[in-house]
Amino acid sequence: MKITLKSPLDMHLHLRDDEMLKTVAPLSSNSFCGALVMPNLVPPVTDKDMVKSYKGRIIEAIGSDCFEPYMTLFFQDSYTRAFLEQVRDDILAVKLYPAGITTNSEGGVAALDVETLRPTLQIMSDLKIPLCIHGESNGFVMDREQEFMPIYEALAQSFPELSIVMEHITTAAAVAMLDRYDNIYATITLHHLLITLDDVAGGMLKPHLFCKPIAKRYEDREALLHVALNAHPKVMFGSDSAPHPQHKKEACGCAAGVFTAPIALPVLAELFANHGLLDNLQSFVSNNAMNIYNITPPVTELVLEDTPMHVPEKYNTVIPMYAGEQIGWSIRK
Ligand SMILES: NC(=O)N[C@@H](CC(=O)O)C(=O)O
Numbered sequence: 001m002k003i004t005l006k007s008p009l010d011m012h013l014h015l016r017d018d019e020m021l022k023t024v025a026p027l028s029s030n031s032f033c034g035a036l037v038m039p040n041l042v043p044p045v046t047d048k049d050m051v052k053s054y055k056g057r058i059i060e061a062i063g064s065d066c067f068e069p070y071m072t073l074f075f076q077d078s079y080t081r082a083f084l085e086q087v088r089d090d091i092l093a094v095k096l097y098p099a100g101i102t103t104n105s106e107g108g109v110a111a112l113d114v115e116t117l118r119p120t121l122q123i124m125s126d127l128k129i130p131l132c133i134h135g136e137s138n139g140f141v142m143d144r145e146q147e148f149m150p151i152y153e154a155l156a157q158s159f160p161e162l163s164i165v166m167e168h169i170t171t172a173a174a175v176a177m178l179d180r181y182d183n184i185y186a187t188i189t190l191h192h193l194l195i196t197l198d199d200v201a202g203g204m205l206k207p208h209l210f211c212k213p214i215a216k217r218y219e220d221r222e223a224l225l226h227v228a229l230n231a232h233p234k235v236m237f238g239s240d241s242a243p244h245p246q247h248k249k250e251a252c253g254c255a256a257g258v259f260t261a262p263i264a265l266p267v268l269a270e271l272f273a274n275h276g277l278l279d280n281l282q283s284f285v286s287n288n289a290m291n292i293y294n295i296t297p298p299v300t301e302l303v304l305e306d307t308p309m310h311v312p313e314k315y316n317t318v319i320p321m322y323a324g325e326q327i328g329w330s331i332r333k
Pocket residue numbers: 014040102103104134210211212213240242243256257258
C-alpha cells in the first residue's frame with residue numbers, strides 16, 4: 001500500500017535554535033512543506049526583528065526553498081495596533097501561553113481575563129491574525145484542559161471574528177467545542193492519537209512520552225481519533241514535536257515534550273491505513289490547514305509506503321518517539 005501526500009503541513013512545531021535547530025529542522029523539511037513554528041524560545045519571539053532573524057536561521061538550517069516556516073509571535077497584552085500592523089505580514093498567528101504552564105512559558109499571560117486581553121484581541125480580530133492557545137488551567141494535571149474550556153468559550157463569544165486555534169487538544173471536552181463555535185479550530189498531535197496516560201505512567205515511567213498537555217483517558221483518545229481519522233474540517237495536524245536533549249528528558253525533573261518530527265507522517269499513514277481511512281490523511285495533514293489559515297504552501301509531494309522503517313536510537317542528542325523500534329510505514333526515498 002502507498003499514498004502520495006501533496007504539501008503536507010505541520011501546524012504546531014518546535015524548532016528551537018542554534019545546534020538543536022540544525023539537528024531538527026531538516027527532519028521536518030524531509031517530510032513537510034511547511035510548519036507553524038512556535039515562539040517559545042529563550043527569550044520568546046516578541047518583535048519583528050526576532051521573527052525575521054529566527055525565520056532566517058530556520059531557512060539557513062533547512063537549506064531548501066521547498067519548506068515554508070510560518071512564524072508566530074509570543075502573545076503579550078502590551079502589543080499595540082501599530083506594532084501588530086507592522087508585523088502582520090511576517091507572521092501567520094500569535095501564540096498565547098498561560099504563564100508557567102509549559103516549556104519556556106514564564107513570560108506568558110498571568111491572568112486569563114477577557115477584559116484584560118480585550119484590546120489586543122480586538123486588534124488581532126480586526127487585522128485577521130489568528131490566536132493559537134496552549135489551553136490549560138493550573139489545576140489538577142488531568143483536568144487542566146477541561147478546566148480551560150470556559151475560557152475558550154468566553155473568547156469565542158467575545159471575538160466572533162477572531163480565529164481561535166486550540167493547540168494540541170487531548171480531551172473529548174475540547175473536541176466537543178469544535179462544533180459549538182464557528183471560530184474555534186484545533187490541532188491534534190500524533191502522540192495524542194496513539195497513547196494514553198497508561199503509556200506514560202501506567203508501567204515503567206516513560207519520560208520520552210511526557211508532554212504538556214499530558215496524555216489522557218481512553219475515551220479522550222477515542223474522541224480525538226474520531227475527528228482526526230474522519231478529517232473533521234476544523235482539525236489540523238500539528239505534531240507539537242518538541243525536542244529536548246536526552247539529559248533534560250532522562251532527569252529527575254523531566255522536560256515536557258515528545259520528539260516526533262522524523263516519524264510523524266509514516267506513523268500517521270500507518271494509523272489511517274489500519275482504520276481503512278487512508279484517503280482522509282490528505283485533508284488532515286494539509287487541506288484543512290490551508291483552508292483554516294488561508295495559506296498556499298510550497299507545492300511538494302511525499303510518497304509513504306507500507307515498507308517498515310527502523311527508527312534511529314537518537315538524532316544527535318534527541319531521542320525520538322519509537323527510538324530503536326520498527327514502524328510499519330516509511331517515506332519512499
Ligand atoms: N508540549 C510540550 O510538552 N512541550 C512544548 C511546549 C508546548 O507545546 O506546550 C515544548 O516547547 O517543549
